[in-house]
Amino acid sequence: TLNQLVVERLMHYYHLVADQIESHASGHVSSAQIAQLLEMDDTLVRKDLAAIGVRGRPRVGFSTAELMGAIRETLGFNERYRSIIIGAGRLGGAIASYGGFGKYGLDIVALFDSDPARVGQTLGGVAIHPIESLNAIVREHRVHLAVLTVPADAAQGLAELLVGAGIQAIWNFAPRSLVVPSNVFVRHEHISVGLAELAYYLKRSGAR
Amino acid sequence: TLNQLVVERLMHYYHLVADQIESHASGHVSSAQIAQLLEMDDTLVRKDLAAIGVRGRPRVGFSTAELMGAIRETLGFNERYRSIIIGAGRLGGAIASYGGFGKYGLDIVALFDSDPARVGQTLGGVAIHPIESLNAIVREHRVHLAVLTVPADAAQGLAELLVGAGIQAIWNFAPRSLVVPSNVFVRHEHISVGLAELAYYLKRSGAR
């Protein structure tokens, strides 16, 4: 089992290589190149790649296709996981309309909102249902994952509804820590790591 | 200078300790506790904390207040950096209304949109301006950071406008790599790392 830090590093390699493929660069990349761009240790890069079964060749490096494929396979991007979004407001709407998460396996089957004005509308081709239908839809579709993009006060109650309906994982964007049984995986999303890097850069560059 | 991976680890410690403070736990935390919760090496935690000048005491551990303070100071969260958001749609609107970024130093001074229907409205207490005012406002306010939440095709053109106006950093949410001079820092935000962790969990738990 890979810990959170390894998963994060694999995603760094994934995006780096995806950008390289997009810019039509060579079909190979060396661990030294990856290490230099990420300002990290070459040995750690090779250790991570070995852990997911990817080996390089001398003077050639790693095949970018093989590397991307191994990361996708290891992290489960090739399997669709049925997902719902609760809270079809701004953030929920942005996630529902963003085609870019499909390549990570996200398969949105329904949206939910407590606002009657939103119920019945469609976002990203998916219908918005009332909260009253949540339990039935989660059970019937054996939904794996729920994305929570509701106000903080609504989050815990919805988490409990979801747990009762058999959800396996929750992607929580609401600024409230959830209390759930230990067999339910919660990822509390802060979208703050990117901001931290920007703040740190501005501080170092004497931005004031 | 701390590399990207250290900044990310510091944010993990920050959120962990912030949650602990929120749940009124002890005013101290040990590197062993941090290491266990993040499934990482105790020595690496202590190395990171030493790098930002935080030292623990035997049997007592690290003061959570001192730890939070050191991370905030190191990463520049105590200094306001003037910021704008371009693209006041769903994602831009969610970021403008989200009070949670202020504690990282984000100080939003203006929003911009090319849609005349949005210009003149207010989001999160900040006015939406036309793109024609972008250069003048960035220069006049010496804006440090621009958040790009526009469609992919609009991103590069706006980046060039921003560079011309003297922007120092760009937080890019649009799915397009930007070409900018090397003295402009771009953070390409994927919001996919959290999803990768969820996908990996679901794969390991045999979710299908």
Ligand SMILES: NC(=O)c1ccc[n+]([C@@H]2O[C@H](COP(=O)([O-])OP(=O)(O)OC[C@H]3O[C@@H](n4cnc5c(N)ncnc54)[C@H](O)[C@@H]3O)[C@@H](O)[C@H]2O)c1
């Ligand atoms: N994690 C981050 O980095 C980050 C960034 C921005 C916003 N946020 C958070 O994301 C959440 C959504 O933000 P937003 O700007 O999209 O808000 P929004 O007001 O635009 O959307 C919230 C939606 O949730 C619905 N809703 C409210 N209570 C509900 C309930 N009990 N059941 C179902 N639906 C319910 C509302 O009708 C609305 O459509 C907020 O909690 C916000 O603080 C987090």
Ligand SMILES: NC(=O)c1ccc[n+]([C@@H]2O[C@H](COP(=O)([O-])OP(=O)(O)OC[C@H]3O[C@@H](n4cnc5c(N)ncnc54)[C@H](O)[C@@H]3O)[C@@H](O)[C@H]2O)c1
């Ligand atoms: N990085 C991620 O993880 C992630 C997640 C969701 C969405 N996105 C991306 O974020 C962007 C915004 O998504 P959204 O759902 O908020 O879209 P949206 O359509 O709701 O908002 C886009 C806004 O940009 C404005 N706009 C368009 N062209 C412009 C220009 N040239 N100058 C100024 N404003 C302009 C539009 O008028 C609109 O208000 C998209 O590129 C989307 O693909 C990224």
